[in-house]
Amino acid sequence: MSEPIIEPIERYGLSKRNRKRTLFSRIGVVGCGIEGSVIATTAALNGMEVVFLEPNEEKIVNAYSRIEEKLDKRIANWGLTQSEKKAIMARVKGTTMYDDFQGCDFVIEAIRYDNQTGERQVAQRKKVFQNLEQVLDTDAIIASNVSTVVVTELAAELSYQERCIGVHFMINTPGSQILEIVNGLHTSQETFNKVSQFARLINHEYVAVMESSGLVSVRLFLTQLNEACQILMEGIATVEDIDKVLMVGFGHNLGVFRTADNMGIEKIVKLLNNLYDEYGNIKYKPSPILLRMFRAKDYGVSTGRGFYTYDEKGNLVK
Structure with missing residues (x-):
């Protein structure tokens, strides 16, 4: 009887070591509040691994809850099953360390607004860009979810400014699937093309917008x-x-x-x-x-009163 033929598993493309990752198979989000959780959920729903960064474990737990809540709403509307939710959540990882962004193709800064001032400090966002440059590969894209801040300013002190870009998710409009993509002064065409591909991968339309306060x-x-x-x-x-x-x-x-x-x-x-x-x-x-x-601090859903009144879960009180 002849001996069995033993072939290495790598020949069949099953080895993780030799398997080539596809672009945007792993992305990062800095800040997983209202904006960041929408971005993270959208990416994970479309098959991407997502690493999100928060300053402490409490905020990480809150972010997981926020993502689960979004998925549960889909389940309630027959848009998702429990097993699909479990698979999606397995693709999401929270961290407090920038080093965990290593291997990401694309990281989006989406730090929280200050509850009192409604601001996100430019200096803080620039520091995020600098921290990301220290841990990411030189061809990884660094982005900011911007609407009024100029991405050229955020990238001004980086060594590889051509890979920096602005994106704007319209997160406050349910069902919105359009992305504004904003080139900085030094953003390369390759970076824009890659982010355009990212938009298509998450089933979003996109428009190219000049760097300007307020965009479209x-x-x-x-x-x-x-x-x-x-x-x-x-x-x-x-x-x-x-x-x-x-x-x-x-x-x-x-x-x-x-x-x-x-x-x-x-x-x-x-x-x-x-x-x-x-x-x-x-x-x-x-x-x-x-x-x-x-x-009067009647800010809307976050405080329970704005133009309308809301319960503790943010549902409209009629």
Whole structure:
């Protein structure tokens, strides 16, 4: 009887050591709050391994809960099974160490806004970019989820500025599947092409946007919100009816006031002030209604009261 033929497993492409990873099979997210958890969930849903960074274990636990909550909503709407949820969660890893981003093709900075000021400090975000450059391969992409901050400024002190880029996920609009991609002054065409591919992999459309404060989406939304507040102040229609016109008449998912509550009034006031400082146009000056809500700390979903009232889970109270 002849001896059995023994062949190395590597020949069949089963060895992890010799298997070539595909682009974006592993990505990172710095900050897994409201924005970061949406990005992490979206990537994991589309088969990517995700490493997210938080400053402490408590925030890591909260981030896992936030991601699970998003998946549970899909299960409730028959868009996901429990076994699929388990597989998705297995692809997500929380960490407190930048070293765990080693091997990532793409890392997105999405640190939290300050609850009191509605700001994300530029200096803090620049430090994130510097920390990432120390641990990532030179061809890995470093991105920021930006809307008003200029990515060229964030990348100014890096050695490989050509791999830095801005992306903007419209996380406050349910079902939104469009990504604004923002080239910095030194961003290479290769980097843009790769991020365009990432958008397609997560089933998003994308638009190329010039580096500018507010991009397209934020400028359009905030001017619409200011005008809606003016209509409200004039007594022409109620909050509910203004949103109804936008939802039924224009196909908006939530309407301008519900979207504002989701974003947070404190963030909106800060964004408007930034745009007003940048462009000097009166249309970006925050409405008196928004300023009054900001001073009263009626920020929206996060505080339970904004243009609408919400329960502890963020559900609308009717």
